[in-house]
Amino acid sequence: MKVAEETLCLSAVHVSRAMKVEASQIKEVAGRAVLLVDDQPMPFASLGALLGLGPDEVAGEGALVLVVRSQGATAALAVDRVLEESVQAILPLKGLMAHFPHLTGATTLADGRLAMVLSAAHLIASAQGTLGLRIPRAPAAARPPAAPRRRILVVDDSPLTRELIGSLLEAVGYDVIMATDGMEALDMLNGSLNGYLNGNLNGGSNGPKVDLVCTDLEMPRVDGLELTRRLKEHPTHKVLPVVILTTRGGEEDRQRGLAAGANGYITKGDLVRQDLVDVVGRLLG
Structure with missing residues (x-):
């Protein structure tokens, strides 16, 4: 439906x-x-x-x-x-x-x-009004002690998928910011979106500090492949690990993602396991 x-x-x-x-x-x-x-x-x-x-x-x-x-x-x-x-x-x-x-x-x-x-x-x-159904955040007790907290940029044009991935990553102790497509992600990282002017820099004069980018593959305007290429060609952002999270699980698609510079490639079907958490932990470890 x-x-x-x-x-x-x-x-x-x-x-x-x-x-x-x-x-x-x-x-x-x-x-x-x-x-x-x-x-x-x-x-x-x-x-x-x-x-x-x-x-x-x-x-x-x-x-x-x-x-x-x-x-x-x-x-x-x-x-x-x-x-x-x-x-x-x-x-x-x-x-x-x-x-x-x-x-x-x-x-x-x-x-x-x-x-x-x-x-x-x-x-x-x-x-019936007996439960709230908005996507829950895991309790603080589920978070392992960690300092400082790493920040991950989640890029996906599906609001539900963004929230699910964000909640999953926040549950294990990461801070999460979100973008609806690759263009918005680039604008955020380069400091051209109001509301992200925090002086904690990672390349852009006013952009937010980000430690890793997790992106969908198929999105309007700038898709995941192009976003990955642009990040890896950027003089500062090229150090950011990029994980592509997509429905496209074929080997040819995976090779295209890795050739664009992605550090990890995960199919969304694997979200039912701990693949994303494991890959992010390895890249930020």
């Missing part, structure tokens, strides 16, 4: 039906939106709002809704689009990725992209 610009998955066993909302079905009970489905009221929320991917408002007439059931509870969740139903293996989340209770696993789509599988139970609880 499509939520904002993200492709996400739900196990079909938890989806009882998909339907279009009629205005007469939308009600309010105790200050919360409910949807009447077969004359039965159930919590009603936008999945994008629950995940922090869209405005915090209730969907209206004509919205596409999935009726989700789990552990005896039910909720109606509005989504932008249902893409397809297919039989795919769900990979369990291991290591630090298991800290995200709103996810039950990951799966590979037909085009090779990685998609996260959402927990129906947590979605329902959040729609």
